[in-house]
Amino acid sequence: MNKIINYELSRRFSAEIHDYVPGGAHTYSKGDDQFPLNAPGAIVRGKGARVWDLDDNEFIDCSMGLTSVCIGHGYEPVAQAVCDAAFQGTNFQRPAAIELEAAKLFLETVESGDMVKFAKNGSTVVTAAVKLARAFTGRNRVAVAKEHNFFSFDDWFISTTPCDLGIPTHVRSMTATFSYNNYSSVEALLADNDHDIACLIMEPVKFDPPVDNFLHKVAALCKDRGVVFVMDEMVSGFKWDIRGAHNFYGVKADLATWGKGIANGFSACALTGRADIMELGGIRREGDDKLFLISTTHGAETIGLAAMVATIQAFKQHDMIASNWGRGEALKLRLEQVVAKHGLGKSLQLLGYPCLFILACRNAAGEADDAFRTLMLQEMIARGVLFQGMFYPTWSHQQAEIDHLVMAFDESCAIYRKAIDAGTTNQLLMGRPVKPVFRKKI
Numbered sequence: 001m002n003k004i005i006n007y008e009l010s011r012r013f014s015a016e017i018h019d020y021v022p023g024g025a026h027t028y029s030k031g032d033d034q035f036p037l038n039a040p041g042a043i044v045r046g047k048g049a050r051v052w053d054l055d056d057n058e059f060i061d062c063s064m065g066l067t068s069v070c071i072g073h074g075y076e077p078v079a080q081a082v083c084d085a086a087f088q089g090t091n092f093q094r095p096a097a098i099e100l101e102a103a104k105l106f107l108e109t110v111e112s113g114d115m116v117k118f119a120k121n122g123s124t125v126v127t128a129a130v131k132l133a134r135a136f137t138g139r140n141r142v143a144v145a146k147e148h149n150f151f152s153f154d155d156w157f158i159s160t161t162p163c164d165l166g167i168p169t170h171v172r173s174m175t176a177t178f179s180y181n182n183y184s185s186v187e188a189l190l191a192d193n194d195h196d197i198a199c200l201i202m203e204p205v206k207f208d209p210p211v212d213n214f215l216h217k218v219a220a221l222c223k224d225r226g227v228v229f230v231m232d233e234m235v236s237g238f239k240w241d242i243r244g245a246h247n248f249y250g251v252k253a254d255l256a257t258w259g260k261g262i263a264n265g266f267s268a269c270a271l272t273g274r275a276d277i278m279e280l281g282g283i284r285r286e287g288d289d290k291l292f293l294i295s296t297t298h299g300a301e302t303i304g305l306a307a308m309v310a311t312i313q314a315f316k317q318h319d320m321i322a323s324n325w326g327r328g329e330a331l332k333l334r335l336e337q338v339v340a341k342h343g344l345g346k347s348l349q350l351l352g353y354p355c356l357f358i359l360a361c362r363n364a365a366g367e368a369d370d371a372f373r374t375l376m377l378q379e380m381i382a383r384g385v386l387f388q389g390m391f392y393p394t395w396s397h398q399q400a401e402i403d404h405l406v407m408a409f410d411e412s413c414a415i416y417r418k419a420i421d422a423g424t425t426n427q428l429l430m431g432r433p434v435k436p437v438f439r440k441k442i
């Protein structure tokens with residue numbers, strides 16, 4: 001089944017792009033250092049759950065553009081809505097009429113918050129949540145879950161990672177961390193009456209479920225301590241539930257942030273929240289101090305909003321959440337059977353939920369291991385699966401795609417087994433292992 005053999009144009013692209021674009025990509029997690037050597041250098045086009053690279057190699061896509069492509073590449077109803085909007089003009093000197101329609105539809109769909117502000121990037125809306133919380137509470141610091149790896153590329157968050165170069169040192173002290181599912185770590189942060197925490201931000205869920213009523217207890221504690229409770233739904237929104245994972249678990253957020261899969265890969269993100277907090281960014285309270293919330297030239301550009309409206313309509317029309325869960329459940333079960341067949345239960349674990357799950361790769365000693373992980377990515381890619389460790393089942397992952405994924409995984413597991421038996425990837429891995437995105441040294 002090893003079908004990807006021609007990489008010539010990919011190699012040329014990768015050799016050239018670093019001369020023009022720092023990092024060779026516009027998202028670090030798409031970078032060369034995140035993939036094995038046989039990964040396609042660049043993608044030319046996509047259709048459904050399939051993509052084609054520069055050398056016209058075809059791949060089944062597993063991560064779907066950092067999980068932003070929630071229905072499928074080039075999905076016609078969304079693409080058509082975007083084309084229609086583009087021909088009507090994309091940016092005007094007064095609000096576009098679609099801004100009201102999109103706001104009403106989004107709020108009625110996600111059932112979270114009374115008001116919404118749109119933007120082009122997730123980082124923008126999460127940082128806006130921080131600003132609102134600071135203005136609302138009069139406090140300065142932010143608390144984030146340390147197990148959740150990304151909230152914003154802005155300084156207040158990146159200063160908490162090893163990549164703190166270029167950030168003034170005093171910024172670091174503005175952000176505190178707690179542990180997801182560790183209620184006492186949250187209590188400890190808020191114990192002091194002078195705690196100075198304006199808001200607490202986490203994803204409702206990552207790959208391990210909330211335990212012991214964690215989300216509800218933290219929401220109640222935040223309310224009691226006057227802290228703004230922010231649920232970051234960038235990844236979980238439109239996956240666990242169209243209303244986000246906080247609604248899936250029945251917990252209320254003061255503010256919530258949305259992006260990635262709400263517009264089938266188009267650039268549309270949202271901040272939703274309680275009217276009394278959101279209205280701080282308004283201009284109706286004459287005489288009050290003005291808070292400069294989100295104000296960007298392209299924030300409400302019509303094609304992003306048109307894509308979002310069409311995406312919501314498609315999700316509702318086809319009940320895509322239920323079908324994604326069903327497809328994911330079947331896929332996860334079959335992959336688990338493959339792992340068991342190869343006796344790899346100690347080395348390969350599928351973590352997460354049917355709507356989004358990852359493969360944790362360990363070495364023969366049972367430790368997380370970048371070389372072993374890279375070997376699995378390499379073998380899947382060699383078999384026409386663009387795999388980065390994550391499975392995001394969408395409407396476009398139909399039976400043929402699922403069967404191909406399982407077959408590629410089966411063959412890749414046979415190679416992985418050899419590496420486990422040998423105790424090393426040395427004879428099997430072509431080149432260097434992948435590296436963590438957040439690291440001190442290049």
Ligand SMILES: Cc1ncc(COP(=O)(O)O)c(C=O)c1O
Pocket residue numbers: 120121122123124126150151152153203232234235259260
């Ligand atoms: C949980 C979470 N929040 C926020 C962001 C930032 O979104 P964006 O990349 O659109 O700025 C991301 C991006 O990966 C994310 O995963």
